[in-house]
Amino acid sequence: MKIYHKDGFVDFEAPFYMRDQQVEKFIKCIESIFGDRMVVERIIENKKEMGDIVRHPKKFSDEDLLILGNPELDNEEVSIKMDKSPFAIQMKRGNFLMRVQDWAIKKGKDRVTEEDIKEFLKEEGKL
């Protein structure tokens, strides 16, 4: 996150995201710096119209999860193997790998193998 400054003025590179609980804390803290000079304004953001798009999400099977955990396959290959959209793979994969890695680190494993993913899924009650 970049903070830009020029000639005594300061700005953000771009808007940043905060969860609701954080926003409230942030407002309190920033008010303590700028006091009455700052006014909080809640706004409606521009939303992408999804129109009439109908989605048919397909569930990920245990076998799918094993494939997702293999970093040697790129998202396109995985999407073909599973017959799911590349975007669906992208959305599921990062978070899944994040969880597998967290588990692997706790187990003291250097590299995650297919066997490790099976073990992980078993521990999660999925296999």
Add this chain to the structure above:
Amino acid sequence: MNFKLLIGDKGNVDFNRPVDMTKEEKDRFIQLIESFFDRDVIKVKNVEEFRDWRVGGDRVQYPRVWTGEEYEVLLKTHLLEVAIDKLGRSGMAILVQDGIWRPRFLSWCNKNGKNPFEEDTLKIIKEFMKEQEDLKKLKKQKIKQKRELLEKKESLEERIPKLERLEGVGDVTKEGILKLKQELEEIKKLLKD
């Protein structure tokens, strides 16, 4: 001068304009930002001009380039909520990026015998990013080269029959046409490769 802190209904936070701050206010403001997010992902930069758009305008997304420091946080954070709080990026933005970046990075680490969890993570990430950047540049260069070759091929394919009809007129010689034909064949071969 007064200013507004804009809070969007989708969770995006912004100023309504660049804010004039005294040195003390600026220092406290930066400290505040560093206390809310991961300190390593915050960069303070002098710029020539500020952006002319704000949250709540026409834009639907507010993309920011991912830095090596942010990828390091992503790699070392194992809960989405924590990553959101450390990076100031929405869950959706993180999932979308992580789904592309993480498998590519881990696969690259495996191929290159690197363990980003034990060695200097940021150094490995930056090495990976540099390689990706170089590959991207090379790909762009190849596309440009191919486009130039295609343009030359089309031009020669158009010129040669015209010159053949004019052979012997002025300085249009058989040898000259042969040379152009050879050039065309070479280009075709390069395009095939």
